[in-house]
Amino acid sequence: MKKVISLILMGCGGVGRQLLQHIVSCRPLHAKQGIHLRVVGVSDSKSFVVAPDVSTMELADNSLLQLCRIKSDGSSLHTLAASGQVEVFTDSESTKKIIDVAALLGKSTGLALVDCSASSETIPLLTQAVDLGCCIVMANKKPLTSTMEDYDKLISHPRHIRHESTVGAGLPVISSLHRILSSGDPVCRIIGSLSGTLGYVMSEVEDGKPISEVVRSAKTLGYTEPDPRDDLSGMDVARKALILARLLGWRINLDDIKIECLYPKEMAPGVMSVEEFLGTGLLLLDKDIKERVSKASLSGNVLRYVCVIEASRCEVGIQELAKDSPLGRLRGSDNVLEIYSRCYNDQPLVIQGAGAGNDTTAAGVLADIIDIQDLFP
Ligand SMILES: NC(=O)C1=CN([C@@H]2O[C@H](COP(=O)(O)OP(=O)(O)OC[C@H]3O[C@@H](n4cnc5c(N)ncnc54)[C@H](OP(=O)(O)O)[C@@H]3O)[C@@H](O)[C@H]2O)C=CC1
Numbered sequence: 001m002k003k004v005i006s007l008i009l010m011g012c013g014g015v016g017r018q019l020l021q022h023i024v025s026c027r028p029l030h031a032k033q034g035i036h037l038r039v040v041g042v043s044d045s046k047s048f049v050v051a052p053d054v055s056t057m058e059l060a061d062n063s064l065l066q067l068c069r070i071k072s073d074g075s076s077l078h079t080l081a082a083s084g085q086v087e088v089f090t091d092s093e094s095t096k097k098i099i100d101v102a103a104l105l106g107k108s109t110g111l112a113l114v115d116c117s118a119s120s121e122t123i124p125l126l127t128q129a130v131d132l133g134c135c136i137v138m139a140n141k142k143p144l145t146s147t148m149e150d151y152d153k154l155i156s157h158p159r160h161i162r163h164e165s166t167v168g169a170g171l172p173v174i175s176s177l178h179r180i181l182s183s184g185d186p187v188c189r190i191i192g193s194l195s196g197t198l199g200y201v202m203s204e205v206e207d208g209k210p211i212s213e214v215v216r217s218a219k220t221l222g223y224t225e226p227d228p229r230d231d232l233s234g235m236d237v238a239r240k241a242l243i244l245a246r247l248l249g250w251r252i253n254l255d256d257i258k259i260e261c262l263y264p265k266e267m268a269p270g271v272m273s274v275e276e277f278l279g280t281g282l283l284l285l286d287k288d289i290k291e292r293v294s295k296a297s298l299s300g301n302v303l304r305y306v307c308v309i310e311a312s313r314c315e316v317g318i319q320e321l322a323k324d325s326p327l328g329r330l331r332g333s334d335n336v337l338e339i340y341s342r343c344y345n346d347q348p349l350v351i352q353g354a355g356a357g358n359d360t361t362a363a364g365v366l367a368d369i370i371d372i373q374d375l376f377p
Pocket residue numbers: 010011012013014015016043044045046116117118119121122139140141142165166167168169196222223224225226355356357358361
């Protein structure tokens with residue numbers, strides 16, 4: 001008997017499209033494992049493309065690949081309607097249709113809502129879907145870093161939610177922490193470099209490149225958030241820190257985290273567009289960062305953007321560290337995380353590897369989807 005996992009993908013940017021491509025290319029592997037991933041719908045910020053009858057039909061692989069091409073070309077999902085194989089809903093109709101599908105499939109065949117958007121707008125949808133019996137898989141950090149009320153709702157059926165890619169992209173950070181905590185081993189300290197973008201930026205500026213150039217390449221490489229200021233403000237790392245702290249049982253919010261921002265408020269979203277920031281704003285940061293890097297190197301040190309969670313302290317910001325320390329040795333988009341607990345006291349559990357990029361992130365999301373297979377008939 002084949003296990004069928006029905007899903008809706010929300011967000012078909014870099015990560016979402018890579019996920020669809022992984023799903024299609026893994027068909028032979030999943031068939032061998034007796035699993036079928038049934039993609040019934042895909043949404044972006046404006047539209048929702050869905051199979052005409054989700055109880056019996058799914059989006060065919062050729063439609064999924066065509067959808068990826070359409071989005072890569074910057075065209076609208078509406079282009080797909082011409083094939084006659086799908087229905088397309090727009091704006092508030094999209095949300096309504098997603099809830100209808102969740103209500104229909106959530107408690108019958110089962111449905112996973114897979115959030116690969118970078119938006120807070122998915123939160124009401126996800127919280128409703130929880131009540132409709134759906135599973136939730138997320139790369140998007142915003143739902144889990146919203147209010148405690150939203151958080152409590154989202155994790156109210158712990159076995160129905162997976163979010164490995166929210167911290168460390170494809171690295172096994174969340175699952176490792178779950179294993180430690182569920183064995184009753186108390187975690188007393190987490191320290192690490194949790195931003196692929198800032199890891200890459202810090203190691204490249206150390207090699208003499210201007211931060212303006214390096215941030216633009218980090219965006220091209222798929223490491224940054226849609227607005228790279230989410231990374232440079234420290235907000236993306238703070239979200240990861242909050243997800244980890246809440247996992248440890250801390251009932252805190254983003255406001256409780258001390259965050260170092262790498263640009264002045266004159267360059268904040270709302271004051272400057274993303275294009276202006278990338279074009280002219282970034283250039284104004286070159287001198288300051290270059291001076292900080294040179295000053296650190298005079299004492300044989302390097303700069304790293306570090307996240308620390310311990311005692312009642314949760315903070316993220318630049319630290320000057322010895323070049324040959326575990327964090328100082330970090331290069332490129334790698335993340336490293338040290339977890340200290342009773343069992344991992346003198347020798348912390350260390351998780352290290354590629355911490356950003358569409359491929360590794362989408363692979364993490366796919367592994368999460370496969371991990372909930374037992375909840376499907
Ligand atoms: N890239 C990486 O290395 C990693 C990324 N992540 C997370 O993965 C997520 C996706 O990142 P990435 O693919 O790079 O981002 P992109 O900006 O490339 O894609 C975001 C997608 O979300 C869509 N979207 C926006 N609002 C909504 C909404 N309300 N409903 C449905 N879809 C919506 C956008 O639509 P439209 O196309 O219309 O704009 C777009 O397709 C982010 O949350 C990011 O933090 C996590 C770990 C690593």
